[in-house]
Amino acid sequence: MNTLGQAPADKPTPCLARQPILTKDEKVLGYELLFREAPDERHVHSDVETATTSIIDTLEVVGFDAVCDGRMAFINCTEQMLLKEFFLLLPPDQVVVELQQTVPVSAAVAEACVQLRRKGYKIALDNFILDDRREALAIYADFLKVDIRNHSSAQNAALAAKYTTMNRQMLAEKVETRVQLLEASTTGYTLFQGYFFRYPERMRARHIPANQATQLRLLQVISAAEVNFDDVEDLIKHDASLCYRLLRYLNSPLVGMPSPVRSVRHAMALLGERELVRWLRMATALAMGQDKCSDLVLSSLVRARFCELISPKIDQGKSDLFLIGMVSLMDAILEMPMGVVVEGLAFDSATKNALLGAKKGSETPLTPLYRLMLAREEGDWEEVTTQARKVSLSLPQVNRAYNEAMAWARQMTAAPAAKA
Secondary structure: OOOOOOOOOOOOEEEEEEEEEEEOOOOEEEEEEEEEEEOOOOOOEOOHHHHHHHHHHHHHHHOHHHHHOOOEEEEEEOHHHHHOOHHHHOOHHHEEEEEOOOOOOOHHHHHHHHHHHHOOOEEEEOOOOOOOOOHHHHHHOOEEEEEHHHOOHHHHHHHHHHHOEOOEEEEEEOOOOHHHHHHHHHOOOOEEEOOHHHOOOOOOOOOOOHHHHHHHHHHHHHOOOOOOHHHHHHHHHOOHHHHHHHHHHHOOOOOOOOOOOOOHHHHHHHHOHHHHHHHHHHHHHHHHOOOOOHHHHHHHHHHHHHHHHHHHHOOOOOOOHHHHHHHOOHHHHHOOOHHHHHOOOOOOHHHHHHHHHHHHOOOOOOHHHHHHHHHHHHOOHHHHHHHHHHOOOOHHHHHHHHHHHHHHHHHHHHOHHHOO
């Protein structure tokens, strides 16, 4: 449901973003939650305690699974929050309490850590450094987070060698490139926070594997101005996995069809043209990304739904904003240049230019929308404000759309359609 009307003037709008934390094989362990409160259009600010209180409130409204995709949430914590037991409102098996650099070493803090661990919560020390004054708290920590940019390679290795135990992992922050990932992993770090996984180690040659070629062909067919549903049926029938997903999806309680689905043609008729195209877009993204980092597919669906929700409010010409959002990460999913991904697809020129321009850094009429999508995803609140103004959207509209998009994407990836 599109609920992008204006929020009440006296009610602050939650600005919640997340940064993925991954294992070396690019499996998502959890997300660090980032929050700012935007009381007006001119200024975005918040201290840690206000931010974390708002995170807890937002998690209750949006839903823990929607925000964290069923993974752990790393949430910032000050001394007072630790001593006041803020985190007891959240499920212990899903929360990592991330102690900030300002948290002092004291008997009260140590006892609070002991109590959290007894209740099942995990603890992380954020921005851990050489000769950190919180060293005495390391015995309570399940994770030590190190900004690898602040130390030499030798220093990063020394930290990992000294503090890694069977029950404590070293987490490298600000990992934005594959080179940084390799260096951190070779010096003893086993978890990585950053967006390195969106930049493939190498791009493939101009050849798409047969199964992905079929999926891209399907994407091309359903992106045409006049969809040929005979071709759609034929392509679905020739992709056993996709055919199974469709039939299972329609026979699931999530959809609630009154009678069993008998065939692909019957399934297409039951869904209707509009919903069929929508489902196929989602299903092809899930299929092409099944062997990749789960956050790539999840983020592509969040982007797609976010763009779709704001599309009635902005001038996008004839471009399909859902499609732009979904395809925006397809180069990383398929490990090939965006030019190859969109080559031959029946996208209008504005859509192609927006996707290619974003990768090359060139301006197009849809550039403000694209930048807004990225800024909101990364929690770059100043950039969100700047780009929202360019497309005449308010912060309440942007944030409500993004929260809805996260909930929708989680529902879609958790549904039977997402399962092989």
